[in-house]
Amino acid sequence: MSTLSKTNPNAAWQNMRRLYSAYLALSREFAIETQPCAELESESGVPSAEGITRGEHWLADMDQRVQIHQLRQFVQTSAQADEAFLHALLSCHLKKEEHTEQDRDKVDFLLVQIFSQAAPSDISGPSLSLAEVAKILQPILGTVEISASDWLDPLEDLLGKAYRAKNLNELFTSRIIEQGRHIKASSGDKFFEPSSLVAFARFGFLVRRAFFRLMHQDLNTILDGLRDLEAQGVTTLDCRKAQFAADEPVSRLRMICQSWKVMFHAEYSSGQPLCILVDLRTAVESALMHAARRGAPKAKAAAAGSAQEFEVSGGSWDADAKE
Structure with a gap:
């Protein structure tokens, strides 16, 4: 070095x-x-x-x-x-x-981090051009001539999928992040060419923006759902598929979601905590559907051996008031 x-x-x-x-x-x-x-x-x-x-x-x-x-x-x-x-x-x-795979990963992360800090707050979405990215990164990359590269075209397709995704589950199941990493890994030394660095910085920045938008959307959907369930008298959920308890208090789930808003500011990935977030949204939405089918203002606890994937149990408003 x-x-x-x-x-x-x-x-x-x-x-x-x-x-x-x-x-x-x-x-x-x-x-x-x-x-x-x-x-x-x-x-x-x-x-x-x-x-x-x-x-x-x-x-x-x-x-x-x-x-x-x-x-x-x-x-x-x-x-x-x-x-x-x-x-x-x-x-x-x-x-x-000479560059190693670890060098590539670090350069990729650092470029996106530097660009994120330097870019105007109103820049987002696939309309962000390579020329705009190159201009912002000019202090560290120098003047970069943008030229067409067929091997980078798949990045644009992946960005389109990322911005069409309606939630984190759709983003993860489409494997956009993994496909982007595969393109980087297979690029070899071409990754370190200035025009490639600009393209990957743009891709990483925009996927990160899409990720955080969907993450906050999922968290807000969960929080809204938890409030609706509490309004119906529901105090616990069976969230075992999301790695929580069979009778997880709704109030605790709400506190966890609030803490996640801070924790998930880390680098995006389809890691275990985010898979839990996806599963928790499914749990809350399933509980809301179950409560709607019951048609009762206060949903009661379902039997422990029920075939329902996420069960709902009820409680009194007094218990909720003691949070």
Whole structure:
């Protein structure tokens, strides 16, 4: 990981020290054992060539040990992961002569993160052009000439599917995220070409926007459904298929959904917590349908051995009032 610029060695060395400071914080957060680097610890200015080499080796070693999921969490939760850190880290990865799969994943994440922070808040949707993305990323990628690439055309089809999805379940079952990752994985060194980086940054940004839109939509649908069930006197749901209890309190489910609004600001994926969210929406919608079929203002508990996938049990308004 050669990071020192011959044209401005002092600025380049400061970038290395910035990375060093952030990596130390990251190593403490994830209990990654490492020894300090005396040269990078020093504040006496640019060291000798040997000192620079030792600093570069330290950073390269840490880079190999830090996994992409750790970097994602650190960037999204640490105050040290500021714009300068993101730019310095991305620059280091782009300057590598040889790239690994881990480099590709980190570059992909960093580009989307940097673009998300720099893009105007009103930019969203497939109408976002490659030229607009290239302009926003120009400070780090330089001037990028946008040219047609047939092998990138499937990204546009996937974006269309993502924005037509009506909920998270539809987004996940269409495997848009996985197909996008497959295109990246099969791109090889072409991924690191400037025009490809712009295309993948646009794709990642727009899929992330679609994901968060659907996530909040699902959460709001669940919360609205829980309020409707409570209004009918329902106090517990059988949500075992969503990995909750057979008699999960509606009030607790509502609190969990509120906490998820914060937790799910992490990097999008079709991971286990989000699968639970999808299953919980199904549980709530099934409970609402069951209550509607019963036609009663207060749905009563169904038998424990019922064939219903998600059962509804009832309670009094007094119990709800004690939340």
